[in-house]
Amino acid sequence: MVTKTEQPNEQALDVNNHSAKTSSSQSKKWIKQLLKSKTGTVGLLIVVSVILMAIFADLIVPHSHSETNVADRLIPPFWMDGGSSEYILGTDNLGRDILSRIIIGSQVSLLVGISSVIVAGAIGLSLGLISGYYGKWIDQVIMRLVDSFLAIPNILFMLIILAVIGTSLPAIILVLGVTTWVIYARMVRSETLSIKERDYVKSARAIGANDMRIISKYILPNVISSFIVIATLNVATTIILESSLSFLGLGIQSPDVSWGLMLSDGRDYLATSWWVATFPGLAITITVLGIIFLGDWLRDVLDPKTK
Amino acid sequence: MTNTSEAPSADVLMEVKGLKKHFQVKKGYFKKEISNVKAVDGVDVTIYEGETLGIVGESGCGKSTTGEMLLGLMKPTEGSVTFMGKDLTAMNKKELREMRKDIQVIFQDPFASLNPRMTVEELIGEPLKIHTSKTKKEIRNEVVELLEVVGLNQEQLKRYPHEFSGGQRQRIGIARALALKPKLIICDEPVSALDVSIQAQILNLLKKLQREFNLTLVFIAHGLPAVRNISDRIAVMYLGKIVEITDRDQLFAGALHPYTEALLKSIPVDHPSLRSNYQPLEGDLPNPANPPSGCAFHTRCPFAQEICREKAPSLEEHRENHHAACHYPLYK
């Protein structure tokens, strides 16, 4: 049960040497732990391959993702009757190769999914910390803001903003971020409220730590693990939210492509040509699972108790 | 360690006057009904340099709230806490932070009072990082020294709190409190969460450190035996007030307040041969939100008279250095 993490004695007083050694032993420990956790390893493999796929998308696509070819429309995947080895995962209603579109679509989907979670997380985390820690009127203001965001339907809100500022990739990321920060703010606030009352925060005040220090060294490290869990789960939600924007014509526009857009394109053909929507859907599922696995592992790594 | 104990032991270190803390509790959906919980209701006490003042009382007597106000962690509703000539209650945030160098605290639950995400080195070095401009290396050397003082060793620098037992964690908490060489340490139930054999270690350690560093201790606890072991003077609290305060031996030789008497007799005996047929106090502790009129103890007091229901007795010196708040103190 008790893992020994002893440092040799002579090291303890040698500052530079020591910190260098611990940082390398730290990363070694992380990797060791990652390999120990099977799901963590799987998650890392998935996430790394999706990222590589996005980076080298242009080099590996077998076909153009945007060129339409009406003659080859709705070809099923290669293993089915009428399938062709040219289009491994089949084609969509305009004759575009689904595999190529998934590869190119990963760029936008990953970017949108991860960046808007970062935007939302950053806003939610800071407002939640401030709200929970300071309380009083700041808390009131922030929480009323949260309430009003919850009261307005997400889609309506996004439509209005996008109609005003126009749709572009950064605009979509911003809008998705701004509409989903509430989840983090509420979670972080309630965690902060309970941690604030713990003795170790009192003890930080008793030694004269200022608010900044208490928030960053005593509260943040203790809310971060639940935050990571929620954030990784939300990458999925955001990717799907982006698809509904696309569906409404305010998301990614053709000829650009995202998994969400493909998903909504394929909706009309679900009954006759299931592959059009299924493969982008699978891509989302696998990626999200990878991110969740990785997030779980990250949470464990950040918790000193599991070391 | 520089031991600048120029003052004789009878010098006043802290003077507490008329200290009160009332919490307003809002009830009901529309938050109309407000009840006033008088957690601390007029505490006067003087703390002398180098002494250990024990504060005992049962839950809800306000001993921990008093402790937090002495630390400056909580603003009193009324009253003053004068520490080395300056009033804590009138200080702003910055002055208070500065003052923290001199007043430190040891908490009850060593499992809750250490940040689980910090190593021992960070935990104990933290006060030094905040209040001094020492280098990382200097801080580490001091931390190592402090670890030895409290009976731990430097191999444990890089470990996290969860790798330690309760007693060891309490030692880490003590080292953290000692780091800035404070004058006064408030110990809020420092041993009640620990195993019996560990309690003794910590009590002995606190006594040793007090001698070594000329510390003044305020030892807040509900366990009278531990308070007796460590304190020079003892204050007994009941429902937000000090009902009796005197030297330790005086208190155990002849308590003046019926509550103190009952408290002393309620403690389980040291030895089976001392078993008695003592009939314990009846009834429960009254709710601090709705304390009895007059003397707060009259509802449970075997000697209560008419005047006890009407008029609250003040803390008076009935014998030399022996104060009690009772209309009919127990002279024997």
Added chain:
Amino acid sequence: MSEPLLEIEDLRVRFRSDEGVVSPVNGVSFQVHEGETVAVVGESGSGKSMTSLSILGLVPAPGEVYDGSIRLQGEDLTKMKRSQMRKLRGNEISMIFQEPMTSLNPVFTIGNQMIEVIRLHQKLDKTESIQQAVTMLDLVGIPEPERVLKQFPHQLSGGMRQRVMIAMALSCNPKLLIADEPTTALDVTIQAQILNLMKELKDELNTGVILITHDLGVVAEVADRVVVMYGGEVVEEATVDEIFNHPVHPYTKGLLASVPKMTGPVEELGAIKGSVPTPSEMPTGCKFHPRCPIATDLCKQVHPQLEETTPQHFKRCFHTEGGVKHDEHERSTIS
């Protein structure tokens, strides 16, 4: 002496996990007679609470009683079916816990909970069981029992809740009552009330009581016999007077010396060095040897047996009066 009410013999509990096997209880034996209060004393990790859970058949998974026997009036509880054990619990054996708030269900009234227990085990109709509940609450000194029956747990003070717990535990006239730190969460003056109540009830009902505690004061106050546990085994057992007057085992001695006293001169406390080892890092040989002031090489290697020094006084130590004994079986199971 009469037949014992409860006879525990060589009880062993183990927990298996990926990290290996841990045994919090390692060959515990003692007896409880009718009307007798036996205090089981130990610090955290001594196995005292696990022992009491074994008696009730409530060892939490993945733990299991894998050896030894627990006989209640001759019947071995470890061999009983779950359904039989359920019938026994609350009826023949009852338990009161440390924290009365968490052991009462907050969404039901006291009456609801008491009547459920009574009707579960006794063939009484509703009015009879209400009558029984009132009688029990009255017995434990609760004023206005009819009113309390209609109240919810949060409406009662800590002391009152503990009285209710005791009333519930006693409502089916159990032969054996297990009290696990029954006063630890209470205030001093309330603790005195509850201890007083326990003394009175013992005389009145002739129930056998196992009192699990770490507080030697409570032991001195109410126990008849004392079983001192350390590292999952009994290290000393004797009458309460014997334990306080002539403790033999260094752990018992250390424990007694480390308690601050209410009488006599104030002295430096005789602390035991080190801390209680966790079950996974239990040392070989005598489990107390790393903390023992008189340990020798023998103690590091060989596991001492529990033996009788004077009549009815048992100890597990080589170096106090008495011979040196050990057996090979013990040595092999430890390593």
